[in-house]
Amino acid sequence: MPKIAIIEDDRPTNNQFAQWATKAVPDAQVDQLFARQEAEEAIRSNEYDLITLDIELGAERNAGVSLIKEATRTRPVPVLVVSGMPADLYRGVMKALDAWDYLQKPVGEHDFNQTLLSMLSFAEKQKVVSVDPLHIDPLTLAKPTWKGQRLNLTATQQRLLHAIYERRNELDPAVSYDELFQFLMSGKNTDNLKRQISQIRSAFEDVEGGKWSGIIAEPLRGYRWVNR
Numbered sequence: 001m002p003k004i005a006i007i008e009d010d011r012p013t014n015n016q017f018a019q020w021a022t023k024a025v026p027d028a029q030v031d032q033l034f035a036r037q038e039a040e041e042a043i044r045s046n047e048y049d050l051i052t053l054d055i056e057l058g059a060e061r062n063a064g065v066s067l068i069k070e071a072t073r074t075r076p077v078p079v080l081v082v083s084g085m086p087a088d089l090y091r092g093v094m095k096a097l098d099a100w101d102y103l104q105k106p107v108g109e110h111d112f113n114q115t116l117l118s119m120l121s122f123a124e125k126q127k128v129v130s131v132d133p134l135h136i137d138p139l140t141l142a143k144p145t146w147k148g149q150r151l152n153l154t155a156t157q158q159r160l161l162h163a164i165y166e167r168r169n170e171l172d173p174a175v176s177y178d179e180l181f182q183f184l185m186s187g188k189n190t191d192n193l194k195r196q197i198s199q200i201r202s203a204f205e206d207v208e209g210g211k212w213s214g215i216i217a218e219p220l221r222g223y224r225w226v227n228r
Helices: 011-022 036-045 063-071 087-096 109-129 154-165 175-181 188-209
Strands: 002-005 029-033 050-053 079-083 101-103 215-218 224-225
Touching: 002 011, 002 036, 011 029, 011 109, 029 036, 036 063, 050 063, 050 109, 063 079, 079 109, 101 109, 154 175, 154 188, 154 224, 175 188, 175 224, 188 215
Parallel strands: 002 029, 002 050, 050 079, 079 101
Antiparallel strands: 215 224
16 A cells, blocks of 8 residues: 655645545555644654655745655655746756655646656556665766665765675675775775775665674775675
């Protein structure tokens, strides 16, 4: 049963969106939320499959921004922004904040439901194909995830991780210091590399909730991934 959150301070609009969502996805659990604080609490206590929200909630002009950050902090959640703000003004901001799509008010039932269904369908397909627990793209530097949860890594750390992970199934999976140095913008030495690897491990430990040792050092050589 899909779980959908409708976050909108205007009650008639909230009711309308909830009615449309229920009509489009009859078996969905649709939670209606009207203020930032109750929305934050709901996001923390529920694993929503999709969230729709307005940027402005009451007197808080940017309440939706903090809610998007909270919603996508630990896992990639589809977020649909439905706002009266000009689309050309907010599209860039929404992309940076990991919102999936934007609809400008006033919005009709057809556009709302088509967007909602499309996002739910894509998210469901992502779950099916997500066999590999690590998702990382060193070219686009899209937000990397481990077991569906966000990894807090810099661009440099993402490239280091990708280089090590890509070698994991080879007969000799170790990646040499020299190979890894090319990803360091400055401080191309083993001490700086060690610090970067330590921070990568910390990011995994934040997700795992405990000690993580998926990357180990190869003395005098470099680092390698350990399949577990």
